[in-house]
Amino acid sequence: MSGDHQTPALLLFSAFVAVTLGITTWVSRNRQGSAEEFYTGGRLFSPMENGFAIAGDYMSAASFLGISGLIALFGYDGMLYAVGFLVAWLVVLLLVAELVRNCGRFTLADIVAARMRQRPVRIAAGTSSVTVSVLYLVAQMVGAGSLVALLLGGTSGAARSWTVIGVGALMVIYVSLGGMRATTWIQIVKAVLLMGGAIALTVLVLVRFHGDFDQLLRTAAARSGHGEAFLAPGLTYGGDWTARFDFISLGLALVLGTAGLPHILSRFYTVPTARAARRSVVWAIGLIGGFYLMTIVLGFGAAAIVGPGAVRASNAAGNTAVPLLALDLGGGAGSTGGTVLFAIVAAIAFATILAVVAGITLASSASVAHDLYASLRRRTSEPRSEVTVARAAAVGIGVVAIxxxxxxxxxxxxxxxxxxxxxxxxxxxxxxxxxxxxxxFTTRGAVWAVYGGLLPAVALVALSPVVSGSPESLFPGVDFQYFPLQNPGLVSIPLGFLAGWLGTVTSAETPDTAKHAETQVRALTGAGAV
Structure with a gap:
């Protein structure tokens, strides 16, 4: 992009940042400073508002930039992410949403600790929640860097680095000043913008092919260099046994992982009742389902219109496929229409990243303050001191994520x-x-379940091709790859369940049936829920 073309996108970036900072400032002046206000926004959001916020939290840079890029590069196999992310919400709706709202207060650890010994369970669950959150934050940072590098010419390593630092600083400001209330409204604004942008691009792609989706697919396959194989399973996850097991592992992780994401679980506490939590998920499924259908069109549209070669040349991982598609749909790099459409899409993607990192940072800082800090003090902490720790934790988590x-x-x-x-x-x-x-289920079972899944998952990632042993690794110059799969879910998910079972059956602790009965009644009826 030339200097003249960069200006509209930078102006739109600045406008969104100004609006969201305005929301945060307004909320910070009207907040009460209580833990409930900081963590849940006072539980005052309606199901529709929370549904839009959940969608805004979930439709991240991975969805808008990553999935479309994978489809543009790998065709059918890239769609696995879209399918997995959407199907996961059925697990959330049927098993998690209503029960979590009835049983918990602020974090995942509240649910488990209700019938266990508090300290070991809260430390384990808090550690796991922070680890997951940081991994998720890294993806958003990478998306922001790729986007701005494209805007500034595609080769600016310094610009990419400063963008990552800037996003980290903004997310700390959002969380520290505005808490859940500001974060929720930022996510709602972002969800509306993202859906609007995706609809506009989808319509333009279909208009380009006169509404003929079959022609779109045939053109994408022709330009991909793989022919009909581009539209069939196996381009990425076919062939040898390693690729096939990687396919299964990724599918398991995507379908089961959503129900364990801390920033998604925390959203169920922002509504007044369990029924509202369930209705929030229904709203979210409608929005997310429509969005992922559009990412399929955008991914194949990028392959057909831009071409996988141009996408790879811009960003080898495919993260810039949608902005490049917008540029072409608007008339090309030298046109006013292309410049404007690119600027709009880039600003929406940047808004997506900012909103998601705010939600994740809030959830992880809540785990640090409400679970780790309160447990290590060995006594109940004052709500105001807990909120202060949460704000400080947001800074620390931001530094690590950067x-x-x-x-x-x-x-x-x-x-x-x-x-x-x-x-x-x-x-x-x-x-x-x-x-x-x-x-x-016992306390030992709970602790073993967390660490029995967390430690193998992290260790297997460290020993996988993601970190070393290939040109695409984090450290391509060394090789300590001993685990062949790129995603550890196929091994680590069963290990988590097995460790929880083993810890329980080997525990001398007698389960508190009265507390379990109380938890069950609360989960199913909402009686006694906060």
């Missing part, structure tokens, strides 16, 4: 999110389901 984002800036954002989902499904989902549905 550092890792700079390290992983050449990986696909959807792929990075897949790793976060695998860790969430391995560490958080087993302990959550066991706590809700197993009468005999």
């Amino acid at each position: 550092a890792l984002g700079l390290l992983a800036r050449d990986l696909n954002v959807a792929f990075l999110v897949g790793l976060a989902f695998a860790v969430a499904a391995s560490a958080n989902l087993p302990v959550l389901l066991y706590s809700l549905f197993w009468r005999g």
Whole structure:
């Protein structure tokens, strides 16, 4: 992009940042400063508002930039991410949403600790939640860097680095000043913008092919260099046994991981009742389902119109496929229409990243303050001191996410999110389901379930091709690759469930049946829920 073409996008970036900072400032002047206000926004959001906020939280840079890029590069196999991300919400709706709202207060650990010894459970669940959140944040940082690097010419490593730092600074401001209320309204604004942008691009792609989706697919296959194989399974996850198991592993992680994501679970506490939480998920499924259908059109549209070669030349991981598609649909790099459409799409993508990182940072800082800090003090902390710790934690988490984002800036954002989902499904989902549905579950079982999924997942990622042993790795110059799969879910998710079972059956602790009965009644009826 030339200097003249960069100006509209930078102006739109600035406008969105100004609006969201305005929202944050307004909320910070009207907040009460209580823990409930900071963590849940006072539980005052309607199901529709929370549904839009959930959609805004979930439709991240991985969705808008990463999935479309993977489809543009790998065709059918790239659609696995869209399918997995959407199907996951059926698990959330049927097993998690209403029960979590009735049983918890602020974090995942509240649900588990209700019938266990508080300190070990909160430390384990808090550690896991922060780990998942940081992994998810890294993906958003990488997306922001790729986007701005394209805007400034595609080769500016310094611009990419400063963008990652800037996004980290903004997310700390949003969370520290505005808490959940500001974060929710930022996510609602972002969801509306993202849906509007996706609809506009989808319509333009279909108009380009006169509404003939079959022609779109044939053109994409012809330009891909793979022919009909581009439209069939196996281009990425076919062939040898390693690729096939990677396919299964990724599918498991995507479908099961959503129910263990801390920033998604925290959204169920922002509505007044469990029924409202369930209706929020229905709203979210409608919005997210429509959006992922459009990403399929955008991905194949980028392959057919821009071409995989041009997408790879801009960003090897495919993260810039949608902005390049917008540029072409508007008339090309030298046209006013292309410049304007590119600027709008780039600004929407940037808004997506800012909103998602705010939600994730809030959830992780809540885990640090409400679970780790309160547990390590060995006594109940004052709500105001807890909120102060949460704000400080947001800064620390931001620094860690910035550092890792700079390290992983050449990986696909959807792929990075897949790793976060695998860790969430391995560490958080087993302990959550066991706590809700197993009468005999014990404290040792809860701690073992968390660490039994978390540690193998992180270790397997460290020993996988993601980190070393290939040109696309984080450290391409070294090789300590001993685990062949890129996603650890196939191994680490069963290990999390197995560790929880093993810890329970080997525990001398007698389960508190009265507390389990109380939790079950609360989960199913809402009686006594906060």
